Amino acid sequence: MPFEGVRNIVIWFLKPFRPQTKQYWRVVLLCFVAASTFWLLNALNKSYSTQTTYPVKFVYNDQQLVPIKPLPEEVQVNVTAKGWKLLRKALRLEVQPAEIFIRNQPRNNYLLGSALRPALVNAMDGLQLNFVVTDTLHFNFDAKSKRTVALQHDPQQRIAAEGYEIVGPVTFNPDSITFTGPSTIINSFPNPYLLRVPNTGLTAATKLEVPVMFASPELVSVSKNEVVATINIKGLVREERQLVPEMVNVPEGRSYTVRPQVILVRYQLFEDSVALLNRELFKAVVNFANYNRQDSTVTAELVQKPVGVRRITLEPQRLKVIPQQD
Numbered sequence: 001m002p003f004e005g006v007r008n009i010v011i012w013f014l015k016p017f018r019p020q021t022k023q024y025w026r027v028v029l030l031c032f033v034a035a036s037t038f039w040l041l042n043a044l045n046k047s048y049s050t051q052t053t054y055p056v057k058f059v060y061n062d063q064q065l066v067p068i069k070p071l072p073e074e075v076q077v078n079v080t081a082k083g084w085k086l087l088r089k090a091l092r093l094e095v096q097p098a099e100i101f102i103r104n105q106p107r108n109n110y111l112l113g114s115a116l117r118p119a120l121v122n123a124m125d126g127l128q129l130n131f132v133v134t135d136t137l138h139f140n141f142d143a144k145s146k147r148t149v150a151l152q153h154d155p156q157q158r159i160a161a162e163g164y165e166i167v168g169p170v171t172f173n174p175d176s177i178t179f180t181g182p183s184t185i186i187n188s189f190p191n192p193y194l195l196r197v198p199n200t201g202l203t204a205a206t207k208l209e210v211p212v213m214f215a216s217p218e219l220v221s222v223s224k225n226e227v228v229a230t231i232n233i234k235g236l237v238r239e240e241r242q243l244v245p246e247m248v249n250v251p252e253g254r255s256y257t258v259r260p261q262v263i264l265v266r267y268q269l270f271e272d273s274v275a276l277l278n279r280e281l282f283k284a285v286v287n288f289a290n291y292n293r294q295d296s297t298v299t300a301e302l303v304q305k306p307v308g309v310r311r312i313t314l315e316p317q318r319l320k321v322i323p324q325q326d
Contacts, residue, residue, distance in 0.1 A: 049080045051133060055097035065105060066182050068140040076133035081126055098123040111137045142182035150176050152192035160233050161201045167232040177212060181220030197229055205232045236268040245284040245300055255324035258286055263300050267309040281306040286319055296321050
């Protein structure tokens with residue numbers, strides 16, 4: 001009997017869920033919707049206290065100030081309001097953000113939560129502000145300024161191919177650019193401003209578009225994102241010449257010779273200067289003032305050279321000093 005009683009109870013409970021006509025399920029659905037609607041309307045008409053976020057908006061002169069970091073967009077608050085108002089706020093429907101006015105560059109980069117209360121109260125419609133949960137609102141403004149700098153090619157970058165050389169300086173058009181942005185950033189840029197050309201291994205005169213690269217492009221703007229570089233390049237010729245160095249600052253009363261007695265000068269010059277070069281102008285010395293007693297050597301030095309030679313090397317650089325017997 002106990003089992004039969006339980007069975008009857010289960011059958012009674014499941015009987016409404018047996019397959020019925022479409023009309024039956026339509027009535028059930030309408031009843032469910034009506035009950036849910038009445039429950040929701042009743043709940044939204046009640047007052048609640050809750051912790052939520054509220055949007056804030058910084059108002060400032062963007063011609064004088066610029067934020068270094070993204071500005072906060074909301075604060076945590078505790079409010080009391082009817083459910084309708086809280087729902088509208090959650091859906092961001094006609095929510096007026098609290099305006100925070102920054103009239104001049106602030107001395108402090110923060111606002112206490114208590115200082116936000118007047119702006120929040122003025123902006124809230126239908127919400128009663130109990131207290132501001134956010135303790136401190138941090139921001140960072142800098143003065144907006146402009147700075148014009150000259151352009152110069154980075155001397156550390158080699159752009160000519162092996163056996164070629166740049167003639168004269170690399171010129172840019174325009175020869176200067178203007179940065180606009182936070183003063184602390186643009187004042188840190190060097191003047192002249194160094195640029196590196198995108199192409200290297202050049203063997204002939206050319207013009208190239210050079211991008212202007214700089215730090216913090218999300219905060220700084222520039223008058224020209226690209227400039228045109230004019231580069232004049234000529235081919236080089238390698239030559240070498242033997243020299244007998246002159247001995248200078250030799251100690252009085254002593255006689256010396258050096259080994260080897262001839263040094264080799266290697267150099268390069270432009271192809272169109274080969275016929276004009278006066279090779280007799282090379283002059284080398286060994287200065288006994290720089291005598292190294294540990295290995296009895298002196299350094300060879302080139303003290304005179306003709307105009308137009310470059311990449312000069314001496315071999316050997318150190319010569320052995322040999323005293324002469326009287």
